[in-house]
Amino acid sequence: MLGLSPLPATTAAQPPATPRDALTLVRQALAALEVSPPDVAVATERVLKALFAQDTRGVDMPRVRDAAQALGAEDAMAAAAYLMKALRPAETAPAGVDRALLVPVRPRFAATPAAYGLLAAAALLIGAGILIARE
Amino acid sequence: MTLPSHWKRVWTAVDARLALHNFLYEVPAYANTLPYVLGAITLAGLVILVGTGILLGQFYVPDPSAANQSIRAIITQVPAGQVIRGIHIWAAHLTVVVLLLHVVRVYATGAYRFPREANWAVGAALLATMLALFYTGTVLRWDQLGIEALKHNIAFAALLGVFGGWFSPAFSNHVPLLTRLYMAHVSLLPLLLFILLITHIYLVRQHGISAPLTRSEPAAVRYTFAQHLKKAAGYGCIMLGLALALSVIFPVGEGAAPVSGIEVTKPPWLFLPLYGLENLFGLQGLWGAVAFFLWLLAVPILDRDRAPGWNGRRRALTAGAAVLAALTGLGMFAWLTQPVAHFH
Numbered sequence: 001m002l003g004l005s006p007l008p009a010t011t012a013a014q015p016p017a018t019p020r021d022a023l024t025l026v027r028q029a030l031a032a033l034e035v036s037p038p039d040v041a042v043a044t045e046r047v048l049k050a051l052f053a054q055d056t057r058g059v060d061m062p063r064v065r066d067a068a069q070a071l072g073a074e075d076a077m078a079a080a081a082y083l084m085k086a087l088r089p090a091e092t093a094p095a096g097v098d099r100a101l102l103v104p105v106r107p108r109f110a111a112t113p114a115a116y117g118l119l120a121a122a123a124l125l126i127g128a129g130i131l132i133a134r135e
Numbered sequence: 136m137t138l139p140s141h142w143k144r145v146w147t148a149v150d151a152r153l154a155l156h157n158f159l160y161e162v163p164a165y166a167n168t169l170p171y172v173l174g175a176i177t178l179a180g181l182v183i184l185v186g187t188g189i190l191l192g193q194f195y196v197p198d199p200s201a202a203n204q205s206i207r208a209i210i211t212q213v214p215a216g217q218v219i220r221g222i223h224i225w226a227a228h229l230t231v232v233v234l235l236l237h238v239v240r241v242y243a244t245g246a247y248r249f250p251r252e253a254n255w256a257v258g259a260a261l262l263a264t265m266l267a268l269f270y271t272g273t274v275l276r277w278d279q280l281g282i283e284a285l286k287h288n289i290a291f292a293a294l295l296g297v298f299g300g301w302f303s304p305a306f307s308n309h310v311p312l313l314t315r316l317y318m319a320h321v322s323l324l325p326l327l328l329f330i331l332l333i334t335h336i337y338l339v340r341q342h343g344i345s346a347p348l349t350r351s352e353p354a355a356v357r358y359t360f361a362q363h364l365k366k367a368a369g370y371g372c373i374m375l376g377l378a379l380a381l382s383v384i385f386p387v388g389e390g391a392a393p394v395s396g397i398e399v400t401k402p403p404w405l406f407l408p409l410y411g412l413e414n415l416f417g418l419q420g421l422w423g424a425v426a427f428f429l430w431l432l433a434v435p436i437l438d439r440d441r442a443p444g445w446n447g448r449r450r451a452l453t454a455g456a457a458v459l460a461a462l463t464g465l466g467m468f469a470w471l472t473q474p475v476a477h478f479h
């Protein structure tokens with residue numbers, strides 16, 4: 001439905017410990033780079049395996065090579081960008097993925113009137129709470 | 136309680152039907168001090184969690200192929216979805232903090248001793264249920280952290296052997312484990328929590344609120360249980376305000392759609408001690424959770440000291456401090472080290 005298979009539907013049949021297809025390996029490398037701090041060692045291992053994978057469906061391999069070079073230069077951000085580009089979108093290849101779902105959503109504090117309104121409501125709640133608790 | 140006459144009439148009419156005067160029984164003055172209201176504040180936190188959880192449940196899809204996407208939709212498309220999810224998650228953290236403080240207070244003052252041993256056991260079960268709710272909530276995120284937490288569920292099932300049936304994916308082959316954990320998060324565990332809570336409150340009512348070790352009760356001051364609840368509601372307002380402020384200042388995001396086969400995340404702070412044990416002893420370290428709860432259950436049996444006041448608490452407090460230090464040390468160890476692969 002979303003062109004993405006995070007996990008087999010039942011997880012009853014466990015996937016092999018080390019996948020052999022480049023698509024899964026690249027996604028694993030990407031996941032390792034998206035944590036804070038990025039796990040470059042795991043990402044490098046997965047990218048190297050992906051380079052030698054026989055099943056490369058859904059993956060733009062020259063981009064994986066670029067990612068390997070970026071990892072060699074310890075540039076995790078560039079490597080993640082290359083890996084993202086290496087993943088072909090779902091609509092163009094049967095084994096592709098929905099790249100939108102591979103980008104974490106990281107909202108930040110927005111200095112908008114709505115945000116300040118909510119903060120004012122929070123302050124009111126805290127104030128009312130203090131009054132009730134002290135009464 | 137002095138009320139204007141029209142409110143008095145309303146109160147009389149409502150009380151005649153709901154027998155609310157039963158909540159006006161007297162409680163000691165110390166019961167309205169912060170250390171003794173922590174349990175009631177936890178209850179207020181649960182009310183916030185249930186309310187926001189019901190709202191989130193309308194938009195969450197508990198299926199592995201759509202869960203991550205549905206959380207993104209909650210954040211970006213559902214009106215106030217991001218704030219409601221933020222309140223739910225921050226309130227969960229705050230509630231667990233308050234609950235742990237409550238446990239520490241009960242332990243420190245020896246409130247588990249006769250005749251409250253059974254209520255201590257119920258409290259331990261409540262703590263376990265709360266941790267299970269926190270854990271299943273983590274899985275429901277369905278990002279890399281969520282899928283790695285799910286792997287621990289499967290590993291724990293294997294450790295439990297024949298007793299791990301329900302936790303295993305093989306229990307129901309055609310229903311994803313994520314869906315079953317969602318069911319546990321929204322129905323099974325809340326139901327269990329409710330039953331345990333009712334039992335806990337009933338036993339508190341029967342035995343009364345345990346007395347402090349040193350303070351004497353000023354005879355002139357009289358409080359009712361309704362005032363105790365009112366105080367807890369006040370602290371509940373503060374908690375809601377804090378959760379709202381935190382959800383605006385530090386909005387909660389969502390990780391990328393998960394991929395299995397790697398371990399690159401660490402669990403939430405609450406589970407870091409267990410993660411530390413796992414780093415030291417492998418998956419067998421998960422038995423540490425079982426050992427901790429067995430110790431909690433055994434506390435009233437192990438503590439035979441009946442001397443009054445803080446003098447009678449020396450050994451128990453030393454043991455408690457040792458456990459707390461071990462948990463903190465393990466947590467710090469896990470926090471400072473790189474994520475470790477336990478499965479692959």
